């Protein structure tokens with residue numbers, strides 16, 4: 001089937017005054033007597049189509065009036081620019097063909113709970129919200145590839161089946177590989193280090209698996225990670241690479257997806273502040289900040305703000321509930337019902353934050369040097385910054401075996417995390433790699449890993465070892481930060497969560 005005769009909604013701007021045919025799905029409709037308004041979506045945008053009685057055969061007029069949400073159809077009509085209309089253009093319909101009528105589409109304009117939506121993800125992907133997130137993810141992935149391709153990196157596809165643990169044994173998925181135990185990869189890094197010794201600058205980009213027994217908003221069991229690895233680079237060099245990379249991808253999304261960011265009510269002004277250089281803190285400085293009076297004051301002020309926000313929303317909710325009692329049209333009732341559900345969800349979220357605030361304050365006050373930064377600690381540090389912030393030089397014991405020991409202080413390693421601002425927390429983890437054969441072997445043993453399993457990895461330190469390093473950026477966490485989406489499960493089309501794989 002050719003699509004020659006069909007115009008995309010995104011192309012309407014070039015077709016004003018012309019007659020076009022759109023092929024899509026019915027997003028929403030309302031009728032008032034002799035006129036119907038059909039909002040059609042076609043994957044490239046939304047367009048309001050107007051059907052007037054008399055301008056199409058009566059039978060068709062009646063058919064269109066009765067088709068349900070998400071019916072597929074083709075419509076033909078003249079394009080008119082209209083600023084007030086969704087998308088800015090309207091179609092005056094002169095003909096239409098219903099391809100497949102739909103009745104009782106389960107996802108109505110009313111809001112639904114997240115569990116319901118995840119069970120209906122195959123359909124929920126059609127919602128404006130998911131559509132916008134998917135478009136931003138697409139730009140992000142394209143920008144990631146462009147950044148590395150244009151900066152002299154070679155793409156290396158690292159294996160998904162691997163015997164090696166890099167990020168801790170506890171989060172490995174075991175699979176049966178023809179009777180032999182095998183694992184799903186947690187990172188492409190170790191193989192990438194081998195490739196970096198061949199090409200200099202390399203990256204891998206693929207699905208990554210972690211059996212994280214964690215139901216937080218930041219964890220998926222399957223996520224996408226891009227990992228660059230560079231020969232002859234040190235920690236300051238890596239930080240520079242990472243901040244240039246982040247500025248580039250943020251800029252790309254701001255340029256290509258402003259409309260989607262606006263729809264999602266993302267904090268565009270905050271993204272515009274993402275400029276070089278990013279602040280750099282050591283872990284030790286971060287620990288000092290966490291236990292300082294300043295942090296306690298910061299959290300106390302935040303609690304007051306959260307409570308004020310809660311009161312404001314509660315008042316708004318009560319107002320809506322009074323409105324609901326009045327005489328209303330069906331669409332007005334639906335709109336209010338949707339707003340009520342949204343506000344209740346926001347209130348529940350605020351309640352969690354209000355409940356957590358003193359717990360996080362206590363955790364911060366009691367933070368001891370040597371522990372890894374927890375989710376709440378990262379949140380606090382990143383809430384104190386407007387730009388992404390680097391935290392470097394973590395205690396050796398809190399981090400992975402492959403990280404390079406700082407030669408001027410052997411209690412810490414030459415690593416970094418990049419925390420996205422405003423409380424989003426870690427989006428990048430990276431380090432210089434231990435390049436000394438003996439020190440690496442010692443670490444492998446100290447971490448109770450079997451040196452035999454790491455023979456080839458150790459080999460890299462025998463044959464022309466050089467200072468090298470890299471990092472990994474999680475795509476879903478980055479999308480969550482850019483879009484302001486709280487939970488990363490919304491940032492991948494078909495999320496895999498610890499407690500459930502829905503679809």
Ligand code: 4AD
Nearest residue numbers: 187189219220223227427428429430470471472474
């Ligand atoms: O900090 P991580 O574990 O680092 C590594 O895997 C290194 N080997 C990377 C490297 O140096 N080449 O993971 C890197 C990033 C995190 O900052 C986070 O964005 C993401 O991967 N990530 C997850 N995203 C979603 N769900 C999870 N369970 C994630 N675990 C890590």
Ligand code: MG
Nearest residue numbers: 417426428429
């Ligand atoms: Mg990490």
